[in-house]
Amino acid sequence: MILFEPDRDRKRAPSLVDQAAGALERAIRERRLRPGMVLPSVRQFARDHGVSTFTVMAAYNRLVAQGLLQSRPGADFRVARRRRAVGAPPATWVPPRIGPTWLLSDVFADHSISIKAGCGWLPPDWHNEAGLQHALRQLGRVPVSQMASYGHPLGYHPLREHIAHRLGEHGLEAGAGQILLTHGATQALDIVVRTLLRPGDHVAVEQPCYANLLQILALSGVVVHGVPRTPEGVCEQTLERLVREHPVRAVFVTTVLQNPTGATFTMAGAFRLLQMAERHAFVVVEDDVSRDLLLEPAPLLAALAGTGRVVYVSGFAKSVMPSMRVGYLLCSEELLGQCARTKMSLGLTSAEMMERAVYHVLRDGRHGTYMRGVRERLRQAHDQVCEAMVQSDFEIYAEPGAGLFLWARSRHPPSGTEGAVGLAARALEAGIWLAPGAYFDPEGRDEGWFRFNVAYSGHPRLWRFFRDAARAPRRAGPQALR
Known part of the structure; x- marks a missing residue:
């Protein structure tokens, strides 16, 4: 049985293993290869389709791992028989309960x-499908020996250097040693909260604000105060009254294209917030995940005030892909060391494979x-x-x-x-x-x-x-x- 004609165009076509595995999977799902049927031997399949035995063995093993084929040592490969769940009712769609x-x-x-x-x-x-596929191909060429360890606690160094360079273009001068890579920007916020704050501390957030931040703060046991978000920034009168009445340790804001309102700080609003932070000695935590979606320049608090007063958080869910789960935070070197220890306590290092993939995407000439x-x-x-x-x-x-x-x-x-x-x-x-x-x-x-x-x-x-x-x-x- 001939299942496919190999396409040997290396630039356009999938690998021969992908082609062979795909052809077999289609034949199984279309029931041209039925449950229990014995497949041609590796050598026979290779001769019939003009490919190597290595290609066939890799394709067969891939389908075994997927549960589509069965094999025993020294025996043939055959189409797997699917087991039916006893008494399982047919699946029906039930509208989920919102909450x-x-x-x-x-x-x-x-x-x-x-x-x-x-x-x-x-x-x-x-x-960016082409850029993502190219990055994954680049990642596939990296020797396993270079990725077999947990990686550096701060994250993949070339990506940190790239981030430092990009932030420098926005006026934020910092080195790779001030950047900690994380499992998404949300984990970066969690690390900052766990490092800076203790149960009972007072913090201020925008009202409305990023929903996940509220959950992080609730789990940490801090006292949360809402400050109305305005199109220019935050309501300064409310925040001024709040910091006079309570020992506010940190204020969390999203500078540009805020989630959920879409609003962006004006330069005047940014300066007034930073002046208040200096007067009352609180830390500003700047969530900046959407800057790459801006059409024109906007204030960057960490560039205006430096990392002594501002902790900067960002990530690549909006500009690369959410499933990559790569974020980062930037702060003073002293605080960064504490945040790195928090990160290691929570889950050791972040995923270097994903960090490498993001790095390749950002370095690709098509990303801009x-x-x-x-x-x-x-x-x-x-x-x-x-x-x-x-x-x-x-x-x-x-x-x-x-x-x-x-x-x-x-x-x-x-x-x-x-x-x-x-x-x-x-x-x-x-x-x-x-x-x-x-x-x-x-x-x-x-x-x-x-x-x-x-x-x-x-x-x-x-x-x-x-x-x-x-x-x-x-x-x-x-x-x-x-």
Whole structure:
């Protein structure tokens, strides 16, 4: 049986092992190779398809590892017989129950929602596939001996050097020795919290703010105070009153394209926050994961004040790919040593293989062109979604024209006491994922706001849902997340 004709174009075609394994897998799934059927011997398959026995053996072994083939030492290969689960009922789709647990964890494994207006990442088909594949091929050429150990506690040195160089272009002068690579920017925030703070310490966060930060702070046992986020920065009067009344140790802010509002600090707002930090001796933790999505320059607090007063956190989920899980923090060398010990205590070193892959992506000449394309697509998405919001009579908090997020609410919410949380639960039944503002509020207040990811929010069915909800009676439900 001839299953495929080998394509030997090394630049265009997959490897011969990939071609052979793919052809076998298709034949099994199409039942041309049925359960229990014996496959040709390695030598016979190699002769029939004009490939080496090494290629065939590697393909066969790959399918054994996937459970599609079975083999015994010295015996033949045959198609595996699939076992049926006794008494297992047929799988049916059940709308998930919305809540903070679903939003922060279960949603990442939930592929049942067709319109993901509330998610926090770029669409899969927007990613730099060519650059990522090239990086993985480069990684495959690295000798195993160079990656067999745990790696350096601070992370892969060439990537740290590259980050230092890129930050220098933004006016932040720092060396690779001040950078700690982490398992995503969220872990970087967790490390900072565990290193700087103790249970009972007072901190300030933006209101609304990054939802995962609220969970990190809750686990740490600190006292959290919300400070209203404004389009220019944070409400200085509220923060000034707060630091006079409480011994605030740290203030957490997102400088540009804030999650969830999309707002960016003005230069004046940045200077006033840093002046207040100097007067009251608190640390500013700057979350800056979306700077690569900006269309024009914006303040960078760590460059304005230095690492003596600011701890800088960023990552590559928005500019490379979320599943790479590579982030970093930058701070003074003294604090960095403490953060490195915290990192090692939590989970030893970070994943050098992923750090190497990110490094290759960033060094690839196509990455700059790719990011320019992403920024342009997001600009167009902002225009489209803002127009849909205007037609649906929504109040828009800010119109950044860049980044992933818009923060908005209907001017004509349904009557009753359902709130945004209840409306989000109704949306799930219609296959729409919404992110209600209560999940981003340190006090769990539900004031009708939603976070919209513009890359996923252009679907007409989303806005029909809101228009229909405004006309329909609203069900009773929770008014706030407690």
